[in-house]
Amino acid sequence: MPAGSARAPRIQDMSDTSYYRHHIFFCLNQRANGEACCADHRAQEAFDHCKAAVKAAGLAGAGGVRVNKAGCLDRCAGGPVAVVYPEAVWYQFVDAADIDEIVERHLQKGEVVERLRLPAHIGR
Numbered sequence: 369m370p371a372g373s374a375r376a377p378r379i380q381d382m383s384d385t386s387y388y389r390h391h392i393f394f395c396l397n398q399r400a401n402g403e404a405c406c407a408d409h410r411a412q413e414a415f416d417h418c419k420a421a422v423k424a425a426g427l428a429g430a431g432g433v434r435v436n437k438a439g440c441l442d443r444c445a446g447g448p449v450a451v452v453y454p455e456a457v458w459y460q461f462v463d464a465a466d467i468d469e470i471v472e473r474h475l476q477k478g479e480v481v482e483r484l485r486l487p488a489h490i491g492r
């Protein structure tokens with residue numbers, strides 16, 4: 369279908385057809401050259417904790433939440449990091465309690481956890 373066609377679906381029109389309500393991606397990247405990376409900050413442990421918490425809360429699956437692994441998200445200086453879509457809210461976290469708060473407030477209630485937001489200027 370040609371771009372700009374009146375029949376082409378627009379992104380904002382597709383929100384009610386999304387398979388998952390939220391997607392959360394955790395960077396699990398490991399670097400061997402000594403540069404900063406999320407794997408050096410227990411990212412795998414946080415990912416595993418999030419998967420278990422989402423499942424325990426009954427949020428996993430179609431219409432709910434999908435927890436996914438990701439490679440480098442290019443925001444390494446703030447690591448470990450995760451990003452929640454469709455809101456595109458970036459988080460940095462320290463421990464399991466932080467992950468629990470993201471699950472309970474953002475993934476369950478739809479509230480952004482402001483205290484864990486990754487500052488906008490943080491990159492690689």
Ligand code: FES
Pocket residue numbers: 395396397398404405406407439440441442443444445447449
């Ligand atoms: S290593 Fe995690 S964002 Fe780059």
